[in-house]
Amino acid sequence: MSLWLCPEVFFVLAGVGLILTDCLSSSGGRRALGPLAVGLALALFFWTAFTSGRPLPASWGNLLVTDGLSAMFKPFFAICLVAVTLMSARYQLGSDEAVRGELLALPFFPTAGLCLLASARDFLAVFVALELVSISLYLLTAFHRAKPASLEAGIKLLVMGGLSTGFLIMGIAWLYAAAGTTEFSRLLLEQAGKPASPALLAAAGLILTGLAFKVAAVPFHAWAPDVYEGAPTPITAFLAVASKAAGFVLLLRIFGFGAFALESIGQVFRPVILTLGIATVTLGTLAALPQRDLKRLLAYSGIAHAGYMLLALGTLGEAGLATVVAYLWAYLLATLPTLIFLNELERIHGSTDMRHLDGLARRDPGPALGLTLCLLSMAGLPPLVGFSVKLAVITTLWNAGETPALVIAVVMAVAALGFYLSPIKAMYWEREPDSIPAKRFPIFLVWIVLLAGLANLFLGLYPRPLVRLAERSLAPHPASFSIPQK
Amino acid sequence: MNHNILLPALLLIPLIGVVLIALGAPAKKTATLASLLNLIPGFLLSGTVLRSGEVLFGPEATPVREVFPVNFLLGIDGLSLPLVWLTLIVTLAAMGVAPKGIKREKEFFICLLMVGLGALGAFLSIDLFYFFSFHEVALIPTFLLIGIWGHGDRSGAAWRMTLYLMLGSLVLLVGLIGLVMSVPEVARTLDWRVLTETLKTNPLAPGTQGTLAVLLLIGFGTLVSLVPLHSWAPGGYASAPTPAAMLHAGVLKKFGLYGLLRLALPLIPMGWKEISWLIGVMLAGNILYLGLASLQQRDFRWLLGFSSAMHMGTVFLGLIGGTVLGVGGALVLMVGHGFSAALGFAVAGEVGQRTGTTWMQDLGGLAKRAPKLWFYLMVATMASIGLPGLANFAGEILIFFGAWSSHPILVVVAAWGVVLSAVAMLRAIRVIAYGPPSKAVENAETPDLIGWPQIWPFALLAALLFLIGLVPAVILGPARPVLERLVSP
Secondary structure, X not given: OHHHOOHHHHHHHHHHHHHHHHHHOOHHHHHOHHHHHHHHHHHHHHHHHHHOOOOOOHHHOOOEOOOHHHXXXXXXXXXXXXXXXXXXXXXXXXXXXXOOOHHHHOOHHHHHHHHHHHHEOEHHHHHHHHHHHHHHHHHHHOOOOOOHHHHHHHHHHHHHHHHHHHHHHHHHHHHHHHHOOOEHHHHHHHHOOOOOOHHHHXXXXXXXXXXXHHOOOOOOOOXXXXXHHHOOHHHHHHHHHHHHHHHHHHHHHHHHHOOOOOHHHHHHHHHHHHHHHHHHHHHHHHHHOOOOEHHHHHHHHHHHHHHHHHHHHHOOOHHHHHHHHHXXXXXXXXXXXXXXXXXXXXXXXXXXXXXXXXXXHHHOHHXXXXXHHHHHHHHOOOOOHHHHHXXXXXXXXXXXXXXHHHHHHHHHHHHHHHHHHHHHHHHHHOOOOXXXXXOOOOHHHHHHHHHHHHHHHHHHHOOHHHHHHHHHHOOOOOOOOOOOOO | OOHHHHHHHHHHHHHHHHHHHHOOOOHHHHHHHHHHHOHHHHHHHHHHHHHHOEEEEOOOOOOOOOOOOOOOOEEEEOOHHHHHHHHHHHHHHHHHHOOOOOOOHHHHHHHHHHHHHHHHHHHHEOEHHHHHHHHHHOHHHHHHHHHHXXXXXXXXXXXXXXXXXXXXXXXXXXXXXHHHHHOOHHHOOOEHHHHHHXXXXXXXXXXXXXXXXXXXXXXXXXXXXXXXXXXXXXXXXXHOOHHHHHHHHHHHOHHHHHHHHHHHHHHOHHHHHHOHHHHHHXXXXXXXXXXXXXXXXXXXXXXXXXXXXXXXXXXXXXHHHOOHHHHHHHHHHHHHHHHHHHHHHHHHHHHHHHHOOOEHHHOOOHHHHOHHHHHHHHHHHHHHHOOOOOHHHHHHHHHHHHHHOOOHHHHHHHHHHHHHHHHHHHHHHHHHHOOOOOHHHHHOOOOOOOOHXXXXXXXXXXXXXXXXXXXXXXXHHHHHHHHHHHHOO
């Protein structure tokens, strides 16, 4: 019975609870909804961290599994949820629209979906969980009904997401036709040693395409900048971090060590994934250079990061998989605080244009320093954590002997400095604008951004915790932060 | 007293200075005091190094194979000692020269302290991860220093310099990764002492050594501004605010040379020999091309930038000579050049601040109106030319002797470099110091240094130039055993 107390169930219950509270309470009660949602998300984060290593209810056994990867990534998604609710809670107080609880309640559902996704051991479970995530996100992206940009973003995500789901389900159908099963481990067992049939290869290709949409890999990236820009910033954070990470968790599980971790498929798909990676890094970096809107800039930077992770994944070795895991955490640590900051910037100035940063270092040195550290970490400068993970990517590529990918990765890391340094330049050496808005950054957000920046620094100087985390994620059994099993 | 603790103290004192300034302590005073206090661990460590040859701090390499085997390991020996001293002294002098009422004083001194900290950390690190990281720590403060407080085309110079150095660093990083990864897995480590031992007994295949040597040469060569990877340097130094130019040209640039000395020479000797022709071509380019270019400069800062990049060629000659004499000369020249470049930029900055220009034609007659500044100008330029009695001469002559047997032609080229640099510098002195006083000099309210608070940074640098020039053994004595180990096959 106690097995039903798993985080996924609580996420759904919390979401439903919040919607009911919103419906049933008076307008005064609604004002308490923000703190309530943040509190729930925090409590659920701790619950997830402690219980994510426990086995799931037996009746789910055919579809879901608890292993190192799922145990370590459920807390990852829960952290994203905490950040998103935190940002949404601020968002509503500042916006003109009537306080609506859905923006706070809805993110709990895709979080449940992501947690299920991290546990999936069958393509059907993947599909169902992914739909739970996608549909909630379509709603949330178009949440600002009065803003055309938000609606446009919602439609784009709906169409592109629908298309990618189409690829995925088509792939699953082909897979079932070719192999007679959709379960990862049976597939692995039955197909081991055999040459891959064309139908199986086609299935793998279609599934890869579907997932490439989710992680915004080139050439399936075009939706990302518009959607990130148009969506409410908390939802941008969810899309940029949680959703992208989920795509990589699936790629790890499917191509890394599950379902398609077959010699015959790897031979074909290794160059494909590497090529995707090269294209993604290059386009993401070059397209980010002229961006002046910080959300768009982050969208392209996120595409470039996806490219680095694809490069590491593409080597299909153990080191590459561990690198992806470490990279995802480093990405979270640098990107989430940046988006929390942007959310605040948007609240104060009404947009996230880079000129709002002009002279910020003199007005507000705290958040400026935190943001600088986060941006430099994304740029991959030592001694920040972003450097350690880029180092791991380059090392992996060197060991795999992938010279072209290595050269591209290095050149693009330098070019990326061009756009990561522009906001820093704006903050530190541009003149202050004549009129400074009266609103200031609230002190607790200053501390969050600053502490996150320092965490980037600490993990860069002392990367051992991250290495442990990556090792545990790839272990077949959950060892994790979980409490011991009776 | 446990002297191991002194190593991290060298890094902690500037860091505490940074924190204090950020919290509101008076910027210039705190920064100067931190740099001054840092001399104490420097002194104490020197004593220990002279007695026992080496001081270490940090965890010993763990025998268990780690996925990411970084260890925060610091160490100092006879080779890094002179460079640590170079950093300490130049940082102190830079703080002394830094103008007090500069705009956004707090951030200015924080950036300066960070640059010094990065250089110190790089010279002290034994683990390659930190060796590389500490150097990069200085990159962003330099970007800001040039961008915010620079002159001329500061924005362009800052971007060019940062992107250039980043590209060089990443090529270097690939080279370092390649180096570590070519070692068999059981012996793989980031500790360069262990790497040196391993590779001495089991050298890498010549082909691998060649590839790695090229990568390291391009990487370190960019950081050192070897032709044709030099174009960031003259403009960057000309645009940088005085203390930043002093620290970067004087100290940080030596990181590349130090890296080559520490890694390329002992770890991949065959690869290094294999590409010595390439290095020969590049360093001849440095000496001749940059030497000729420096003849054409009209701005004193640009002249110093070119001449500073030009001398790197001579240091390289010492490095490929492959003799203890030549390598020792390279070390002396590195330190000597550090002091002379710092003094040169300090004088240029002072002249620029007092007269409002460093455009040489607008100056003139400085000797009469500002005799003290003239004296330090003479010391800096004479040291740069290689006048006997000053540090650079000691280095150059040792390099020429050391490299003669293997590279006689390059020695002749380098000797021509001395002539070129003499022509450029003497012309500069003639224009700046002599003749009738120009309008700028005439109109300057206080053209000269007044009192010890202004003079001491200059006197300090000049004194060290004389000390090393007259007694090069202060550097070569402790360094000799280390250099012998590096060079011996």
